[in-house]
Amino acid sequence: MLRAALVGFGSSGKTTLFQLMTSAKETGRAAHGKGDVSIGISKVPDARLDRLTAMYNPRKRVPATVEFTDLAMPAGTGGAAALVDVVAYKNADALVHVVRAFEDPAVPHPGGAIDPARDAQAMEDELILADLGLVERRLERLDKDLKKNRSADLERERDVILLCKTALEEGRPLRALDLKGDDLKRLRGFQFLSAKPLLIVVNLDESHLAGGIDRAIDRTGLTPFLSRASTAAVAVCAKIELEIAQLEAADAAAFLKDLGLTESGLDRVIRATYDLLGYMSFFTVGEDECRAWSIARQTPAQLAAAEIHSDIARGFIRAEVVGYDALVGRGSMAACREHGEVRLEGKDYVVQDGDIINFRFAT
Ligand SMILES: Nc1nc2c(ncn2[C@@H]2O[C@H](COP(=O)(O)OP(=O)(O)O)[C@@H](O)[C@H]2O)c(=O)[nH]1
Ligand SMILES: [Mg+2]
Structure with a gap:
């Protein structure tokens, strides 16, 4: 499972984003976690898994998950120094820096003026x-x-x-x-912090959205920062998007559309994290369970099997593989077999995004 840890200066919207990503309703209370550390799970939205679930009608539909960690960071300099000893930060696959761009006189910024480029660099320095x-x-x-x-x-x-x-x-x-x-x-x-890929989440005002969310990032002055290695950005309006996420699906879609957004904040942040890390999904299907698994691009079949269980990797014999489009196009695994579209691949086969895999293994 992919693990992302939130960093950012006070009142940038970290906890609001955490709630948006993990549907955690309360602040400061964690499903599990120690002290001021909150850990929550996001389900990765994937229309392909929905389609496969409709095809197999399994007892269980299990999406891929991303773990998010939020920490009430000490304000000002030295905030990041404390992170090097927090297990969830050491183990994170990526850091998500919530950078404040929204203006709100009722919520003072510890650094004074709102300046996303300054904050991005200040956190980097920390x-x-x-x-x-x-x-x-x-x-x-x-x-x-x-x-x-x-x-x-x-x-x-x-x-x-x-x-x-x-x-x-x-x-x-x-x-x-x-x-x-x-x-x-x-x-x-x-487990150095500055070695981890960095996703900047720019927390905007609704009013910044006029003209498109991507243009909004250009206007923050972050562009030079974003050209650095393993660094990417995505924009959200955390507060209003959290409110929208708590509505019924139809209402939520209407509100997003009004803001000129085609996807929820959760979808956009997860997609940006996957892109930054070069992650993709493969699927296992059956009447019992349809499930999405996340792996890095270029992962060989045997390592992908380990994502499911180390025993499957150890006893790996062959991977039976069919592409998502082929399976959906033919309508069943049996039809794919008849057309010779189910391949037998060895341990070094590089798993492709959307592969549906049945691992054969010896116990
Ligand atoms: N206006 C506005 N307020 C926000 C936004 N995101 C967060 N806030 C508010 O800013 C305050 C601090 O947010 P919080 O998520 O606790 O920040 P944290 O200190 O980084 O965890 C809260 O009162 C939020 O409701 C936003 O996008 N717009
Ligand atoms: Mg917080």
Whole structure:
């Protein structure tokens, strides 16, 4: 499951967005989570799963999920430094920075004037500082370990950490580093905050929507920031979209249309997160359950099987695969079989978006 963690300055709309994404009705109370940390689950909207469910009429329809974490962050500088010790932030696949663009005299901004570009950079600086702290702790430990036991692996780790240190000292986030193979794995293992892909959620006023939501982002001054590596943006009007999300479906659709929006805030934020991380879905179908699974693009079949269960990956024999369009076009798996459209693929087959897969495995 994909995990996203919310960051942002006070009163930017983090908790409002969290509620929008997870339908958590109350503030400050979590389904589970410690202290001020709230963790909630979003169901990934997917029209293809709806279609498959209509075809199979299964007992259960199980969408893919994204886990969101919200934390009441200490205001001002140092807010991010506390995050490096919060498990849900260390483990997150992506950071979602809620940047305030809405004006509301009743809700003062801790930084004074409303300035999305300033806030984006200020949070970046905090993440970088927090990671520098981690790097220094790590280096001390490594130096001690290296004195006891010089190994090639430790030496390489030290090289990578030093590379990170240089980048951070120059004000560059680690997501911009171009590491490969084992070095990239090492970097992931360190769980640095500035190494995580960054989705900027621009929290707008309704009035900003005139002329289209995409143009609204251009007007915030964030464009140069967004050209950086592994950085993307999506705009929401968190407060009003949360109100809309609590309406009946037909009313909600009408209100969204009035705002010039074709999709809900939940849909847009999840789609942007998937695009940023290069995620896609495959499906398992049957009378018992139709289910969507999320994986990174370029995932081989055996690793995709592990998403379901490690036993299926371990005992992997073959993947029976049919494309979504073929299945929906023919109307049944049997018809696809008759037309030779169900393929038997090996463990290295690269799973495609929308594949319907039945894993054959030995127990
Ligand atoms: N006008 C307006 N107010 C908002 C919007 N999003 C959040 N707020 C309000 O701003 C205040 C702070 O929001 P909250 O989500 O708690 O921010 P957090 O401190 O980042 O978690 C609350 O009173 C929200 O209702 C928005 O898009 N427009
Ligand atoms: Mg909050």
